[in-house]
Amino acid sequence: GAVVSQHPSWVICKSGTSVKIECRSLDFQATTMFWYRQFPKQSLMLMATSNEGSKATYEQGVEKDKFLINHASLTLSTLTVTSAHPEDSSFYICSANDGRTGELFFGEGSRLTVL
Amino acid sequence: AQTVTQSQPEMSVQEAETVTLSCTYDTSESDYYLFWYKQPPSRQMILVIRQEAYKQQNATENRFSVNFQKAAKSFSLKISDSQLGDAAMYFCAYRSASVLGAGNMLTFGGGTRLMVKP
Numbered sequence: 001g002a003v004v005s006q007h008p009s010w011v012i013c014k015s016g017t018s019v020k021i022e023c024r025s026l027d028f029q030a031t032t033m034f035w036y037r038q039f040p041k042q043s044l045m046l047m048a049t050s051n052e053g054s055k056a057t058y059e060q061g062v063e064k065d066k067f068l069i070n071h072a073s074l075t076l077s078t079l080t081v082t083s084a085h086p087e088d089s090s091f092y093i094c095s096a097n098d099g100r101t102g103e104l105f106f107g108e109g110s111r112l113t114v115l
Numbered sequence: 116a117q118t119v120t121q122s123q124p125e126m127s128v129q130e131a132e133t134v135t136l137s138c139t140y141d142t143s144e145s146d147y148y149l150f151w152y153k154q155p156p157s158r159q160m161i162l163v164i165r166q167e168a169y170k171q172q173n174a175t176e177n178r179f180s181v182n183f184q185k186a187a188k189s190f191s192l193k194i195s196d197s198q199l200g201d202a203a204m205y206f207c208a209y210r211s212a213s214v215l216g217a218g219n220m221l222t223f224g225g226g227t228r229l230m231v232k233p
Contacts, residue, residue, distance in 0.1 A: 032219065034220050034221070038158075041228075042225070042226070043206060043224065044160075045223075049220055091158060093158075095221070102219065104219070104221065106159070106160040108157075108159050111158075
């Protein structure tokens with residue numbers, strides 16, 4: 001079946017550094033990708049929607065300058081957490097929309113810990 | 116905006132027994148999809164079952180079935196013959212089917228943690 005690969009699965013970084021998380025659709029073209037954030041024991045909260053070749057649409061309260069999203073191709077979207085702080089520590093999950101079938105598939109998630 | 120509510124933060128079931136997880140939602144749309152996702156400790160989101168709103172027949176996938184009540188905006192998940200591997204977080208989710216609407220992202224409920232007792 002369709003696979004969405006998310007990398008890295010976990011990352012530890014120092015406060016003030018930037019971290020990039022990649023989300024790749026391996027066997028389909030993803031016209032739209034979604035980035036979610038999940039705090040411990042909580043639900044998934046949509047951060048932003050990215051469409052290939054255009055600027056991402058951010059949900060209210062999500063800082064676009066803090067969370068940079070790039071969707072440069074139909075198989076790759078990246079989320080860059082800039083100048084990371086401990087409060088950015090969280091689990092980040094991407095999902096990709098198969099442009100042909102409309103199905104949504106999830107990546108494995110990335111756990112970010114900012115020291 | 117659509118909202119999804121799961122009123123049971125935690126549920127417990129004896130192995131081999133049946134358990135029902137509740138979900139209600141609010142929408143003004145007539146065409147949409149509803150999903151139940153399982154999130155085990157690995158945190159990978161696994162699709163359990165989906166329901167198209169235009170279908171009156173309740174979806175079934177092996178031991179998993181739903182009770183979809185469109186008028187009541189209710190979408191419960193029944194797990195029959197519960198197994199230890201069913202222990203996980205379960206999320207109910209809504210997705211618009213309208214191209215011109217809110218887009219095709221998923222809106223999640225708060226989740227229900229299911230524990231299965233041996």
